Amino acid sequence: MNLIRYSFLLSLVAVAVRLDAQQVYSPNKKIELSLSQSKEKPGSWFLSVSYQGKTKTPVFSQIKLGMERQDQSFTDNLSLKSSSKPVAIKDQYTTLHGKSSNRENEAQEIIFAFVNTKGSKLNVVARAYNNGITFKYEFPEKTQGTFVIKREATAFVVEEKVERWLQRFVTSYEGFYPAQKDSALTGEWGYPALFKIGDQESCWTLLTEANVDRTYCATKLSNQENKSSYQLAFPAATDGFNTGQVNSTLTLPWSSPWRVAIIGQLADVVESTLVEDVSKPSQLTKTDWIKPGVSSWVYWAYNHGTKDYKKLCEYIDLAARMGWPYTLMDWEWDEMTNGGTLEDAVNYAKSKGVKPLLWYNSGGAHNQVSSGPRDRLTTPESRAKEFAWLKKIGIYGVKVDFFESDKQDMMRYYLDILEDAARYELMVNFHGSTVPRGWSRTYPHLMSMEAVYGGEQYNNQEYMTTKGAWHNTMLPFTRNVIGPMDYTPVAFTNSQHAHTTTYAHELALAVIFESSIQHLADRPQGFDHLPDPAKFMLKEVPTAWDETRFLAGYPGKEVVIARRKAARWYVGGINGDDRSKKVSIPFHFLTKGKTYRAELIADGDYDSGFDVKYLTIKEGDTLEVKCLPRGGFTLLINEM
Template sequence: MNTFRYTFLVFLVAMAVSVHAQRLYSPNKKIELSLSQSTEKPGNWFLSVYYHGATKTPVFSQIKLGLETQDQSFTDQLSLKKSSKPVPIHEQYTTLHGKRLERANEAQEITFTFTNAKGSTLNVVARAYNNGIAFKYEFPEKSEGTWVMKREATAFVVEEKAERWLQAFVTSYEGFYPAQKETIQTGEWGYPALFKTGDQNPCWTLLTEANVDRNYCATKLSNRQNKSSYQLEYPAATDGNNTGPVNPTLTLPWSSPWRVAIIGQLADIVESTLVEDVSKPSQLTKTDWIKPGVSSWVYWAYNHGTKDYKKLCEYVDLAARMGWPYTLMDWEWDEMTNGGTLEDAVAYAKSKGVKPLLWYNSGGAHNQVSSGPRDRLTTPESRAKEFAWLKKIGIYGVKVDFFESDKQEMMRYYLDILEDAVRYELMVNFHGSTVPRGWSRTYPHLMSMEAVYGGEQYNNQEYMTSKGAWHNTLLPFTRNVIGPMDYTPVAFTNSQHSHTTTYAHELALAVVFESGIQHLADRPAGFDQLPDPAKFMLSELPTAWDETRFLAGYPGKEVVIARRKAARWYVAGINGEDRSKNVSIPFHVLEKGKTYRAELMADADYDSGFNVKYLTIKAGDTLDVKCLPRGGFTLMMQEL
C-alpha cells in the first residue's frame, strides 16, 4: 500500500510538471510558446518561442525566467504547481491618435504558478498574439509592507547567426540603430531591439516592454555576460544625476510590466500596436479636449527664438497660413523680450486661431540643465499652481524635458504629470525622455515622446548630415513601432548642420513618422517656397490615422508606408541609400473595384525639386517611383 501510494504520488507530480509541455498557440497558429525546465539546473524555468511561417523558426530558444527580492529567490528551486487552461483574450478598443483608430486585441493566455523554496508564490502570465508574445510576473499574495526587488533574471537568448539592430543605451534614447551581423557587440542596449532570424524565410522580432507603472522601474538590455543572451537590467545608480534608488520597491499584490516581443514579417512589426494593446485601458470619460494636430516650431531654426516675441509671432503666422492648429513656444519663454511677454504671445496666437503649447524643464535634482523655466512641476503643489495658470491664460499642452532616468521614482514622476494634466485638460509631450511604454493608451492626452535621434540633432552634431537618410529608414522598424515619436521632421532649409536628404524625402517624413502632435521643423521661408501641391499636403496633414499599412522596405535601405484618414490615403516612401533607385509601390491595401485619383510628389532631377504627377490607381496596381540618393516621395489618393 505504501509503495502504491508513493508510485501514485510520483505519477501525480509527473503529471503536474508535464502540464507545462502543452504548447500555447496564437489564434492564427503562427506563434508558439512553451514552458520548460532546465535539465542542467532543475528548478530553473524558461519559455521557448517559435514562429510558424514558411518554416518553423526559433525566435527565442530560451527566455530565462525569475526574480530576486531582498530576502527571497524566485530564480531557482522553483516548483511548478499548476498551469491554467488557455484562456482566449478578446478586446476591442478605440484610440484618439496613433497608427489605427479601431484596435482588435486577441490572444491566448496561460498562467503558470510556481512556488519557491520558502513556499511563496510566483505567477508567470503569458500570452500568444497573432503578431507576438507578452508575459509578466505576478506576486498574487497579499502582504503588509513593501518588498525591495534585487534583480530580474529575465534574459532573451537569441541565436548567434541572427542579425540585429540595436541602439546603445543612453538615458535619452537618442542614438542610431547600426546593424550587427558578422560581429555581435556586447554592451547595454535600449528598447526597442530588432532581430532578424533566418535568411531564406526570415522571421523578424522587436523586443520591448509595456505598461510600466508606479510599482516598478523601466529596464534595459545587457549582453555583457553572454553575447547571445540579453538580460534585463535596472537603471544605473548614476542615472538622473545620481538621484533615486536603483532597486524598485513593491507593494503586494503586484504585477510586473509586460515583456513584449513583436514577431512575424516586417509588416507585422511596422503595423503592430501590441505595446498599447497590453497596456491598461484609459479611464478618461471626457476626451473632447484631446485634439491631435500639426504644430509650427521655432527652436529648430532659431534655438533661442522663443526669447524673441516678434520671431515667435512669425511662427504663429506660419501656423495660421498653413491651417495648423498649434504652435510650440519652446524653452526660455520666461525670458521673452522684443515687444512682448509670454501672455502677449499667447494672446496673439489666440487672435490668429492658433493654440499655443509650452515647454518646461522637468527640473528637480535629476538634471543639471539650467534653462528655464525649471522646477515648476516638481511637486504636486507647484504643478497645480502652474497648470491652473496655464489653463487660465489659454495654453493647450506642455512639452516637458530632461528626465534623464528610468528609475522607479522617475516613472512615478511621469505618471504624476500625466494625471495632474488631466485635471487642467492639458495635452502632454515628453522630451529627453524614456521610450513609449504603452502610456498613450492609458493616458490618451500623452500625444508624443521624443526618445529619438531626431531633426533637432542637425543643431547639435554633424552626424545627421551623413547618416540622416539611413537613420530615417530604420525608425519605422524600431522606435516608431512602439509609440508616437516626436522626431520634429520636415526641414527644407538648413540649420547649423546641413541636411543631404532631398526635399521630397523631407516632405515624406510627415507621413512616414507618426506622432499625435507633429512638430514640423522648418522656418517659415522653408514652407513658403514650396510648390502648391506640397503646401496643400502639409496643410491637410492628419496626425491621427484610421489605418496604417507597411507596403515595402528594409531597415536602412528604404521604406514605404500607407496611412489612411477617412477616405484619403497618404503613401510615403524614403530612400536611405546614397544611390538612385526605383522604389516599387504595391497597392494591395486599396479597396477592390474602386479607382483612386492620385497626386504624386516625387524627386525631380535635383534635390530641391519636385516632380508632380497626377495618376489613377486601382487595387493590385504597382507603381515604380524613381528616387534620388536619399530621396523620397509622397502620394495622396482619394476615390474617384
C-alpha cells in the same frame, strides 16, 4: 497492490511530463510559446518561442525567468505547482490618435504558478498573440510590508547568427540603430531591439516592454555577461545625477510590466500596436479636449527664438497661413523680450486662431540643465499652481524636458505629470525622456515622446548630415513601432548642419513618422517657397490615423508606408541609400472594384525639385517610383 502502485507511478510520470512542458498557441497558430525546466539546473525555468512562417522558426530557444527580492529568491529554486488552461483574450478599443483608430487583438493566455523553497508564490502570466508574445510576473500573496526587487532574471537568449539592430543605451534614447552581424558586440541596449531570425522570409522580432507603472522602474537590455543572452537590467545608480533608488520597492499583491516580443514578418512589426494593446485602458472619461494636429516650431532654426517675441510671432503667422492648429513656444519663454511677453505672444496666437503649446524644464536634482522655466512641476502643489495658470491664459499643452532617468521615482514623476495635466485639460509631450511604454492608451492626452535622435540633431553635430537618410529608414522598424515619436521632421532649408536628404524625402516624413502632435521643423520661408502641391499636402496632412499599412522596405534601405484618414490614403516612401533606386508601391490595400485618383509628389531632377504627376490606380496595380539618392515621394489617394 502492484497494479495500484504501478498506476500511481504512471500518474506521477504523467504529471512530471505535464509540468515540464506546457504550450500555448496564438489564435492563428503561427506562434507557439512553451515552458520548460532546465535540465542542467532543476528549479530554473524558461520560455521558448517559435514562429510558423514558410517553415517553423525558433525565435527564442530560451527566455529565462525569475525575480529576486531582497527577502527571498524566485529564480533557480522554483517548483511548478499548476498551469491554467489557455484562456482566450479578445480586446477591442478605440483610440484618439496613433497608427489606427480601431484596435483589435486576440491572444491565448496561460498562467504558470510557481512556489519557491519557502512556499512563497510567483505567477508567470504568458500570452501568445497573433503578432507576438507577452508575459509578466505576479506576486499574488497579500503579505504585509514593502519589498525590494534586487534583480530580474529575465533574459532573451539569441542565436549568434541572428542579425540585430540595437541602440547603445543612453538615458535620452537618442542614438542610431546600426546593424550588428558581429555577435561579439556586448553592452547595454535601449528598447526597442530589432532581430532578424533566419533569412528575410523567416521571422522578425522586436523586444520592448509595456504598461510600466509606479510600482517598478523601466528596464533595458544587457549582454555584458553573456553575449548571446540579453538580460533585463535596472537603471544605473548614476542616472538622474545619482538621484533615486536603483531597486524598485513594492507592496503585495503586485504585477510587473509586460515583457513584449513583437513577432512576424516586417509588416507585423511595423503595423503592430501590441505595446498599447496590453497596456491599461484609458483612465480619462472626458476626452473631447484632446486634439491631434500639426504645430509650427521656432527652435529648429533659432535655438533661442522663443526669447524673441517678434521672431516667435513669425511662427504663429506660419501656423495661421498653413492652417495648423498649434505653435510651440519652446524653452526660455520666461526670458522673452523684443516687444512682448509670454502673455502677449499667447494673446497674439489666439487672435490668429492658433493654439499655443509651452515648454518646461522638468527641473529637480535629476537634471542639471539651467534653462528655464524649471522647477515649476516638481511637486503636486507647484504643478497645480502652474497648470491652473496655463489653463487660465489659454495654453493647450505642455512639452516637458530632461528626465535623465528610468528609475522608479521617475516613472512616478511621468505619471504624476500626466494625471495632473489631465485635470487641467492640458495635452503632454515628453522630451529628453524614456521611450513609449503604452501610456498613450492609458493617458490619451500623452500626444508624443521624443526618445529619438531626431531633426533637432542637425543643430548639434554633423552626424545627421551623413546618416540622416539611413537613420530615417531605420525608425519605422524600431523606435516608431512602439509609440508616437516627436522626431520634429520636415525641413527644406538648413539648420546649423546641412541635411542631404531631398525635398521629397523631407516631405514624406510627415507621413512616414507617426506623432499625434507633429512639430514641423522648418523656418517660415522653407514652407512658403514650396510649390503648391507640396504646400497643400502639408496644410492637410493628418497626425492621427484610422489605418496604417506597411507596403515595402528593409531597415536602413528604404520604407514605404500607407496611412488612411477617413477615405483618403497617404503613402510616404523614402530612400535611405546614397544611390538612386526605383521603389515599388503595391496597391493591394485598396478596395477591390474601385478606381482611385492619385497625386504623386516625387523627386525631380535635383534634390530641391519635385516631379508631380496625376494617376488613376486600382487594387492590384503596382507603381514604380524613381527616387534620387536619399530621396522620397508622397502619394495622395482618393476615391473617384
